[in-house]
Amino acid sequence: MSLIPYVGRFAPTPSGPLHFGSLVAALASYLDAKSHQGQWLMRIEDIDPPREQAGATQAILQVLEAFELFWDGTVMYQSQQEERYQACVDHLLKEGLAYPCQCSRKQLKGHTVYPNSCRKNLPALGAECSIRLKTEGTFVIKDRIQGLCQWPMDQVGDFIIQRRDKLFAYQLAVVLDDNQQGINQVVRGYDILESTPRQLQLMQHLGLTPPTYAHIPVIVQANGQKLSKQNLAPAINSHQKQSYLIKALAALQLFPDHSVQASGYSDILRWAIAHWSPDPLSNKQQIPEADIVVPSI
Numbered sequence: 001m002s003l004i005p006y007v008g009r010f011a012p013t014p015s016g017p018l019h020f021g022s023l024v025a026a027l028a029s030y031l032d033a034k035s036h037q038g039q040w041l042m043r044i045e046d047i048d049p050p051r052e053q054a055g056a057t058q059a060i061l062q063v064l065e066a067f068e069l070f071w072d073g074t075v076m077y078q079s080q081q082e083e084r085y086q087a088c089v090d091h092l093l094k095e096g097l098a099y100p101c102q103c104s105r106k107q108l109k110g111h112t113v114y115p116n117s118c119r120k121n122l123p124a125l126g127a128e129c130s131i132r133l134k135t136e137g138t139f140v141i142k143d144r145i146q147g148l149c150q151w152p153m154d155q156v157g158d159f160i161i162q163r164r165d166k167l168f169a170y171q172l173a174v175v176l177d178d179n180q181q182g183i184n185q186v187v188r189g190y191d192i193l194e195s196t197p198r199q200l201q202l203m204q205h206l207g208l209t210p211p212t213y214a215h216i217p218v219i220v221q222a223n224g225q226k227l228s229k230q231n232l233a234p235a236i237n238s239h240q241k242q243s244y245l246i247k248a249l250a251a252l253q254l255f256p257d258h259s260v261q262a263s264g265y266s267d268i269l270r271w272a273i274a275h276w277s278p279d280p281l282s283n284k285q286q287i288p289e290a291d292i293v294v295p296s297i
Helices: 020-035 056-066 082-094 170-181 190-206 238-251 258-262 265-275
Strands: 007-010 039-044 098-101 130-133 138-143 147-152 159-162 185-189 212-216 218-220 286-288
Touching: 007 020, 007 170, 007 185, 020 039, 020 056, 020 185, 020 212, 020 218, 020 238, 020 265, 039 056, 039 170, 056 238, 082 098, 082 130, 082 159, 082 170, 082 190, 130 190, 138 190, 138 212, 147 190, 159 170, 170 190, 185 190, 190 212, 238 265, 258 265
Parallel strands: 007 039, 185 212, 218 286
Antiparallel strands: 098 130, 130 159, 138 147
């Protein structure tokens, strides 16, 4: 790890309450930060109002506090950053690194990669346009868990950074906010790995330094679907926090012995910080929830 002070983060979307898969992701990023005596920052990714659930933000923060996953500093809310996002979009348009696109989903049906229709025949910038970022070249990272990953951008394609309804895309917001918060270590789920080349392209256009990445395996249900709010994963019950913690640690291949488990929640969490290592997760993309073996006291 670099001698530069570690700054990591957890950035949930308030589309529902915290579930077990989210807890595992939060715990992994927290343990990684604290095992390096680093900062663990909190960001609420609330830039898509139609997807948000009333009260979800407060519920998520309350559960994290109940689990003693205390963040450093104040919470950043993406909904308060729109002026900065718009300035970036305007800059990219001015520099010719982004362009307006009037293609509809119907027109793009059957295309796995955007065919550059509007890059070739540039429409006028108007109310019915989204904004796409130009992509080119190949990006390579050495992920701390998934190893060497590379993406030819002609297989990714130009992607949307601002929707035609003027809402900002996740790819734009996450890059700008990681830079704003000084994030240099990103620990997140494997399901977001495919977003990484888009974010790297945007960083290159903006002259930003990429963070170091570690994509942990995602928790999946018996049917192979990711444990998620969209798949109606049940909310975490903070009154059972010790059993949830033990199960989440087992998913991360950490197994406190009986004496540690018997000593209480806070001691288990301290033990986990001292014993954290991502190495046992190397090259794993998924962990079936049914396969998580929880040691008993």
